[in-house]
Amino acid sequence: MRGVTKEFHGNRVLNRVNLDVRPGEIHGLVGENGAGKSTLMNILFGMPVIRETGGFQGEVFLGGQQVHVKSPFEAMSLGVGMVHQEFMLLPGFNVTENIKLNREATRPNLVSRLAGERLRTLDVPPMRADARAAIDRLGLEIDEWLPVAGMPVGHMQFVEIAREIDKTGIRLLVFDEPTAVLTESEAAQMLGALKRLTAAGVGVLLITHRLEEVLEVADRITVLRDGEVVATRAPAETSLEQLAELMVGRKVERGGLPARAREPGPEDRILQVRRLTVQMPGERVRGIDLDVYRGEILGIGGLAGHGKVGIANGIMGLYPATGEISKDGRQLTPGRPREALAAGLAFLSEDRRGVGLLLDESLELNMALTAMQVKGAFLRPNPALPALSLRDERAVRSFAERMIKELDIRCRGPEQVVRRLSGGNQQKVCVARALALEPDLLLVSEPTRGIDVGAKSLVLDLLVRLNRDLGMTIIMTSSELVELQKICDRIALVYGGRLAGILPPEAPAAEFGLTMAGKRKEAS
Amino acid sequence: MALSRQPAARRIQSDVLGIVRQNAVPLLFLALGLAGVLATGMNPYFLANETINRLARNSFLVLSLLIPVTAGLGLNFGIVLGAMAGQAALIAVTHWRIPGLSGLGLALALCTPLAVGLGWFAGMILNRAKGREMITSMILGFFMNGVYQLVFLFLVGTAIPMRNPAMLLTQGVGLRNTQDLELIRWSLDRLVYWRVSGFSFPVLTLLAGAALCAVLMFLARTKLGQDFRAVGQDMHVAEVAGINVDRTRIIAVIISTTLAAWGQVIFLQNIGTLNTYNSHEQVGMFAIAALLVGGATVARATVANALVGTFLFHLLFIVSPFAGQRLLGQPQVGEYFRVFVAYGVIAVALGLHAWQKRQQVLRALARDKLAAAEVSGD
Numbered sequence: 001m002r003g004v005t006k007e008f009h010g011n012r013v014l015n016r017v018n019l020d021v022r023p024g025e026i027h028g029l030v031g032e033n034g035a036g037k038s039t040l041m042n043i044l045f046g047m048p049v050i051r052e053t054g055g056f057q058g059e060v061f062l063g064g065q066q067v068h069v070k071s072p073f074e075a076m077s078l079g080v081g082m083v084h085q086e087f088m089l090l091p092g093f094n095v096t097e098n099i100k101l102n103r104e105a106t107r108p109n110l111v112s113r114l115a116g117e118r119l120r121t122l123d124v125p126p127m128r129a130d131a132r133a134a135i136d137r138l139g140l141e142i143d144e145w146l147p148v149a150g151m152p153v154g155h156m157q158f159v160e161i162a163r164e165i166d167k168t169g170i171r172l173l174v175f176d177e178p179t180a181v182l183t184e185s186e187a188a189q190m191l192g193a194l195k196r197l198t199a200a201g202v203g204v205l206l207i208t209h210r211l212e213e214v215l216e217v218a219d220r221i222t223v224l225r226d227g228e229v230v231a232t233r234a235p236a237e238t239s240l241e242q243l244a245e246l247m248v249g250r251k252v253e254r255g256g257l258p259a260r261a262r263e264p265g266p267e268d269r270i271l272q273v274r275r276l277t278v279q280m281p282g283e284r285v286r287g288i289d290l291d292v293y294r295g296e297i298l299g300i301g302g303l304a305g306h307g308k309v310g311i312a313n314g315i316m317g318l319y320p321a322t323g324e325i326s327k328d329g330r331q332l333t334p335g336r337p338r339e340a341l342a343a344g345l346a347f348l349s350e351d352r353r354g355v356g357l358l359l360d361e362s363l364e365l366n367m368a369l370t371a372m373q374v375k376g377a378f379l380r381p382n383p384a385l386p387a388l389s390l391r392d393e394r395a396v397r398s399f400a401e402r403m404i405k406e407l408d409i410r411c412r413g414p415e416q417v418v419r420r421l422s423g424g425n426q427q428k429v430c431v432a433r434a435l436a437l438e439p440d441l442l443l444v445s446e447p448t449r450g451i452d453v454g455a456k457s458l459v460l461d462l463l464v465r466l467n468r469d470l471g472m473t474i475i476m477t478s479s480e481l482v483e484l485q486k487i488c489d490r491i492a493l494v495y496g497g498r499l500a501g502i503l504p505p506e507a508p509a510a511e512f513g514l515t516m517a518g519k520r521k522e523a524s
Numbered sequence: 525m526a527l528s529r530q531p532a533a534r535r536i537q538s539d540v541l542g543i544v545r546q547n548a549v550p551l552l553f554l555a556l557g558l559a560g561v562l563a564t565g566m567n568p569y570f571l572a573n574e575t576i577n578r579l580a581r582n583s584f585l586v587l588s589l590l591i592p593v594t595a596g597l598g599l600n601f602g603i604v605l606g607a608m609a610g611q612a613a614l615i616a617v618t619h620w621r622i623p624g625l626s627g628l629g630l631a632l633a634l635c636t637p638l639a640v641g642l643g644w645f646a647g648m649i650l651n652r653a654k655g656r657e658m659i660t661s662m663i664l665g666f667f668m669n670g671v672y673q674l675v676f677l678f679l680v681g682t683a684i685p686m687r688n689p690a691m692l693l694t695q696g697v698g699l700r701n702t703q704d705l706e707l708i709r710w711s712l713d714r715l716v717y718w719r720v721s722g723f724s725f726p727v728l729t730l731l732a733g734a735a736l737c738a739v740l741m742f743l744a745r746t747k748l749g750q751d752f753r754a755v756g757q758d759m760h761v762a763e764v765a766g767i768n769v770d771r772t773r774i775i776a777v778i779i780s781t782t783l784a785a786w787g788q789v790i791f792l793q794n795i796g797t798l799n800t801y802n803s804h805e806q807v808g809m810f811a812i813a814a815l816l817v818g819g820a821t822v823a824r825a826t827v828a829n830a831l832v833g834t835f836l837f838h839l840l841f842i843v844s845p846f847a848g849q850r851l852l853g854q855p856q857v858g859e860y861f862r863v864f865v866a867y868g869v870i871a872v873a874l875g876l877h878a879w880q881k882r883q884q885v886l887r888a889l890a891r892d893k894l895a896a897a898e899v900s901g902d
Contacts, residue, residue, distance in 0.1 A: 073766055088764050090757040101754060102765040106747050118748040 013039050014056070014227045021172060021203040026194060028214030029207045031224035032247055032303075032481070032516075037207055040224070041174060045075045045082065063171065079171035081164035083178055087156050091149035096124075096131040098148055099163045105130070134162040137200070138193040154186030158193070165197065172203045179210060191217045209303055211243050211517050223247055244513025248481065257487065258468050264295035264489065270441055270473050271315075276323035276334075277497075278307070278314030285310040286497030287323075292441070292475060297467050299488030299505075300477040303516055307497035309350055312443040312477050316340050316347040318355070327441065341374040346439035348430045350446035350477070356430045357418050364400035364414040366429050371436035378436075403432035407462065427459055435466075442466065445477045460487055481512060549869075550819045553836040560843030564850050569722045571842065578838040579831075580713070580729040581794040585811045586818075586830045587736050588783035591743070592657075593825040595776035596756030599812045599870075602646045602661035602777065606784025607804035608672045609638040613785075614705060614792055615676070615800075619688055623707040625715065628793055631708070635785040642668070643781030647774030654759065658822070658874075665808060676800060699800045709796035729790060736783070737827050752776055756823075784811075813837060813866040816873040823877070840865060 014036045021027045031037050042050050043060070046069030050056060060067055062078055069075045089098050097104075105127045106112075106120035131144040135158070142155055151159075157178060164173055175194070179187040187210075194217060198204055208214055214221050215235045222232045223246040231238075231246050271292040278285035285307040292298050302308040314321035314334065321334035327343045340347075349355040357366055368391075371377040378396050379389040400414035407428045411421060418429055427447060434442055444463065448456040464487050466472045478484050484491050485505040492502045495518035503511060544551060561571065585603065592600040613635035617627045646664055653660040680686050681697035693700055713726035743749045754762040755772045763769045788807060792798055815825055817840075818833020841862050848858025 072764070076766075084764075088761045090754055090761055092753070092757050097750070102751070102762070102767050104747055104750055109746075111742070112746070118751070119743075119746045121745055122747060122750055 014043075017058070017224070017227070017229055019222055019229070021205050022219075023171070023203050024198045024201050025219045026198055026204045026206055026217050028218035028221040029205060029224065030209070030211060030214060030221065030243065030247055035224040035247075036227040037224055038176075039227075041082070041176065041207070044069070044080065044174070045072045046070045047072065076167065079167075079169045080174070081167060081170050081172070082174045082176065083157075083160050083164055084176060087160060089148050089156055089159060092147070094147045095135070095142060095144045095159050095162075096128050098159055099131040099134055099144075099166050100127045101163065103167070130166055131162065134166040137165055137196065138162060139196055140189075140193070152186075154190070157186075157190060161190075161193065165202070170202060172205065173197065174205045174207070176207045177209065178206070179208065179213060187213070209517050211240050211247075211514075215240060215243070240514065241510045244517065245508075245510040248509040248513045257464060260295065260468055264293040264473075266291070266293055268294040270294040270328060271475075272324075272326045273311075273315065274324040276311065276314055276321060276325065278310040278319050278321045280307075280310040280313050280319040283307050283310040283313075284497050285314055285321075285494075288494070288497075288499050290492060290499065292473060294440075294473055295467070295471055296489040297463070297474045297476060297487055299484035299491040300475065300494065301479075301481055301484050301491055301512075301516070302494035302500070304479060306494050308477050308479075308494045309445060310497075311494070312347060312445050312475060313349075315475075316345065316443060318347075318349075338374060341370065341437060344437075344440045346370075346434035346437045346442050348427070348434055348442070348444045348447060350449060352423075352426055352430060352449075357426060359419040360417055362415045363404070363409070363411060363418060363421075363429055364396050366418050367400050367403060367432045367436055368396045370433055374437065399436060400432075403435065407432055408458075424456075424458065428462070431459075431462060431466075439472065441473045441475070443475045443477075446479065447476065448478070448480065448483060456483075463487060481516075547819055549817060549873075550832055550836060553817050553840060557836055557839040557843060560840065560847045564843060564846040566843070566846060573724055574842050575835065575839060576723070576725060576730075577794070578841070579834055580726045580733065581791045582811070582814065582838060583733040583831060583834045584736060584787035584790050585784060585807060586814045586834045587733070587740065587827065588780050588787050589811055589815050590740055590825050590827065590830060591752060591776045592780050593820065593823070594744075594749075594756050595752040595773055596759065596823075597650060597661075597773060597776060598658040598822045599815070600661055600777065600780050601658060601808040601812065602650075602664050603780060603784035603787075603811060604665035604804055604808045605642040605646055605668050606635075606639045606781040607788040607807040608668060609635045609642055609781070610785040610788030611792070611798060611800075611804055612638060612672075612675075614708070614789060614798060615691075615699065615703065618703055618705060618707060618798075619686065619691060621707060624711045627708040628711045628789065631789050632786055635789060636782060639782040639785035640778055643778035644774060646781060647777035650777060651770045651773055662808070669805065672804075673801060701800055703798040703800055705792060705796050705798050708793050710793065712790060712793055726794075729794070732790060737831075740827055748772075748775070809866055809870070810837075813869045816869050821873065821877060837866075 017036070017040060019027075019029070019040070029037055029040075039050075043056050048071070051070075060069065062080070067078060069078065069080075090101065093101070105123040106117075107123045109119070109121045112119040112121070128144055135142055135144060138158055138161060140158055140162075142158065148156060148159060161173075161178075164170060179190060191213065194204055194206070206214060206218060215238075218235060220232060220234055221238070221243065223230050223243060225247060233243075269291050271290075273288060273290040273292075276285055276288045276290070282305055288307075288311060290311070300308045300311055310319065313319050314323075315325055315332075317333075317335045317337040317340050319335075323334060325332045325334060327340075327345065330343065332339050332343055358369070361369075368378045372379060372391070376389070378392050378399070380392045382389040397414055403409065404411065404414065409421075409425050409428045409432070411425060418426060421429065447459050447463065460483060463474055463476065467474050476484065476488065481491075488505055490502050491505055491512075493500045493512070493515045495516065500518055501515040503515060585607075588603055588606065589600055592598065610631070613631040616634060617631045622630055646661065649664060650657045650660055675684075677698040680699055681692055686692065687696070691699055691703060710726075712732070713729050716727040718725040718727055743752075751762070751767050751772050754765070754767055755769050759769050762772075784807070788804065791807075792803065814833045814837035815830055816833065817837045818829035818831070820826070820829035820833065844858035844862045844865075845855045846858065848861065849855045851857075
């Protein structure tokens with residue numbers, strides 16, 4: 001791939017990226033979330049999303065010839081295969097059926113001669129033989145007749161790879177985080193299988209967060225950061241620390257944050273979390289212990305899919321959770337949002353439009369609704385029939401007007417429908433709603449996602465003001481490490497659904513990189 | 525370890541328990557049916573003949589539900605559309621006064637293109653309502669019922685020129701409430717009719733059902749059948765593998781609707797009268813209830829489920845009015861009971877489906893909790 005540049009809505013996510021994979025080579029590709037790895041792969045596979053957002057600049061060559069890949073199927077026919085991060089297997093099918101999915105061997109019968117190809121009978125023995133051959137090429141002991149459901153995760157990964165190599169004429173195989181879900185021995189086995197593949201002349205592009213893995217198996221390693229190739233190295237010329245530093249890169253200026261009357265300290269715990277597990281799809285939390293101190297801003301960071309988003313959602317009770325959560329020494333039942341809200345917690349969801357807002361209701365109602373529900377605020381008391389208390393329109397209006405002024409929400413007025421607001425202003429409405437609850441602990445998830453650059457710093461400033469001026473404790477979850485480093489007092493990093501470490505914001509970049517890659521054991 | 529060393533008797537016992545648990549629904553209905561038979565003390569010949577008769581006329585309709593279940597569309601309440609197509613064809617044949625087997629054949633031929641069209645239409649709509657196919661197909665049935673009524677209540681005799689005092693209402697517009705299908709009655713059932721020592725068999729109707737079973741089993745072994753299963757398990761995975769998911773689903777609905785149309789024609793040639801505005805209405809409900817009684821679920825249904833279910837459901841249908849009469853002096857109670865059973869079975873099956881999905885999430889949660897406890901060291 002030569003000089004690949006891609007813009008999304010004027011936002012340059014890839015800048016003149018050059019990447020080449022030789023036949024028989026394992027090429028490692030590493031980078032943080034948002035470094036542009038997936039966009040690069042989407043271009044390679046001709047995903048429709050690239051075309052829909054205006055195409056890309058640059059050229060793609062395969063076997064020395066320029067290609068214009070227009071769809072994933074075309075990529076497939078050119079001999080480019082992908083092993084997906086999430087499994088693309090059908091649980092009810094057995095190994096053979098999965099490997100031969102939509103490429104089944106068939107033989108004609110009486111009906112198919114009249115009614116077309118699709119009514120041909122499945123020819124099982126050759127399918128089975130092909131599957132066996134593909135599994136053998138990986139050097140594996142799996143029965144090709146076993147159902148996939150109930151298989152160990154590692155074996156599923158192998159079935160997926162076997163499917164790719166069963167496709168004839170495979171030349172380049174892309175692995176997206178193949179070992180993320182594997183145990184160590186399974187991962188070793190899997191990397192061994194990769195080497196067998198390259199020995200047969202297939203080029204392998206290995207995308208992973210596990211730096212030690214690439215160092216071990218890759219012939220060359222490319223580091224991508226902010227859409228640019230910052231280095232291509234052979235493993236011998238580099239080290240784990242250097243890679244981690246290259247990946248995270250940036251020096252962050254912190255400073256300019258106002259001082260506090262009283263610095264938070266470990267003696268004053270506001271929230272204590274023990275053995276928290278959260279069943280949030282794609283962001284599972286597998287047992288986390290965490291203490292939050294009164295008056296601090298605690299950051300939660302980590303790579304996508306490792307459970308950072310699940311923590312706040314679990315504490316608030318939005319997804320099924322187990323474990324102990326206590327606020328100011330009082331126990332909260334996991335899975336009860338109302339209880340969490342009543343205890344003085346408020347939550348700005350990462351899913352602003354889905355969970356955070358009633359998009360077709362007015363600004364003022366959005367701001368007041370949760371407080372009305374939970375605390376009975378903004379209601380005119382009706383002692384006879386409490387359930388039929390009426391909304392206090394005047395109180396709602398005056399609160400909304402105050403918030404619009406204080407948070408600088410750009411809108412036509414308190415009655416405007418929230419859907420029409422920009423992302424940054426919607427986020428501010430969420431903040432206002434949280435403030436209406438008068439919380440002492442605010443959980444903020446991805447507060448700057450989908451907001452343009454200018455509004456981002458406004459939102460961050462707002463969080464700092466809430467913390468410094470109102471003494472609100474804040475737990476901020478974000479995929480953007482820079483943000484966390486900018487405003488947090490401590491940054492907790494998660495890996496594989498567990499706590500990997502808590503770092504001060506001024507810790508060296510390499511340390512952040514290593515902790516996020518799960519290489520560093522809990523120190524504190 | 526301990527499990528594998530348990531005595532043989534215990535193992536057999538647990539095997540039996542497993543079989544019972546897996547087939548809880550059909551066994552429950554078998555018990556209910558047998559209790560009813562014993563309570564009424566029915567004439568066994570009457571019971572057997574009635575059961576054979578109902579099995580013959582209903583199994584086709586129930587079998588028409590299987591393919592959408594395989595393809596992940598759930599229970600196709602939309603077979604009502606097929607039933608309407610079948611009835612429209614029968615009305616035409618009756619109007620033209622074409623008797624016997626040729627009338628029946630013509631009805632089958634006429635309803636086919638109509639049902640294919642309706643199935644295509646329903647499939648298109650269901651593709652836009654992925655994940656909500658069952659409720660959508662049910663509402664679609666209500667909607668098409670409106671179109672059906674418009675055609676046969678207002679357009680017949682006005683826009684559609686038809687003069688037939690025997691079939692039309694007295695003012696000459698709209699069909700009568702009941703249509704006599706005497707011309708084609710039993711044209712299939714009695715074409716080959718075996719009477720063996722008190723039992724009677726409508727051989728060809730039974731054969732038609734058997735043939736359909738064979739066709740369905742054949743389909744399951746083809747590429748198309750494999751695609752149905754793949755799409756049914758995970759549309760996304762199937763799509764990525766290059767299967768045209770939308771097209772496959774439409775084919776499934778078309779097959780189902782067409783089979784339902786034929787099924788309704790077979791059903792009505794046995795009944796002999798057409799309840800113009802009602803015959804089709806409950807076809808979906810009753811067929812689905814029968815399939816569920818046979819132990820099928822929203823996600824899995826086999827030919828055996830369909831046949832066993834039809835048998836058990838109709839056994840209960842035959843028995844319950846008599847049981848009501850005998851036990852409470854009130855046939856209405858039995859009548860009430862069987863309607864209650866039909867809807868109750870559907871409700872329970874849908875509830876069970878949701879419950880099982882939730883159990884999967886809870887099990888995963890329990891696993892994580894265990895892992896978390898290990899990490900914390902307690």
